[in-house]
Amino acid sequence: MGVTTRGQAPGRGFNLATHVGDELSEVQGRRALLEGEVGAPLVWLNQVHGADTLQVSARADTHLCAPADADASVTRRTDIALAVMTADCLPVVMVARDSRNQAIAVGVAHAGWRGLHGGVLESCLNALMDVAQVKSEQCYAWMGPAIGPQSYEVGAEVRSAFVDQDPQAATAFHPSQRQGRWMADLYTLAKQRLHSVGLETTVGGDFDTFTDPRWFSHRRAQVQSLPAGRIATFVRLLPVPGA
Incomplete structure (x- = not known):
């Protein structure tokens, strides 16, 4: 499991997104470098701020297949x-363990407010x-870099959307210095959200x-009137030695 950083290169640095104006060949080169560090092909997604989850059961050639x-x-x-790629939205890594506490499956999610x-x-x-x-008691979650509660200002409609679903969500919102925000x-x-469906162990x-x-x-x-790059949060289930 890991998260890339913005990097110190000129322009958008170590941007991994293909849709923010960088040359495609440059992004592909960065993705190849990351795959080399991870030691396996990365399965990328076409993120749409939805709730669908892809179950990956076959090795995918991510350079030839269009992302789901x-x-x-x-x-x-x-x-x-x-x-998953983010630039303020919340990346969440999940791990499932068996009765011996051995990791047996992994997942990763991109969660902005709409996805949440x-x-x-x-x-x-x-x-x-x-x-x-x-x-669910055998699953764990790690929450990666996202915009913090002191920086994320939203409209009243966002608060209402969550509170209408679950009144407890009101504790996640505090009045802004700007009226109505x-x-x-x-x-x-x-x-x-995770605790409500039985996943109690969250870190990060x-x-x-x-x-x-x-x-x-x-x-x-x-x-700054600039397009933002995207970092990647990634996870790989490692083979069990000797298995």
């Missing part, structure tokens, strides 16, 4: 790695439990892509 329209993926394979509201984390967890044949905590919302959740220059931030780039 999905915002999460899961697998039991050890010869591939899964990835739509149930992308629940979708990813359900798919992970399905491929691993385990219960709210500061939203993606990490708290994600924990609430103390980043802020807007204020931390290590990461790309879509909102920070908007302030």
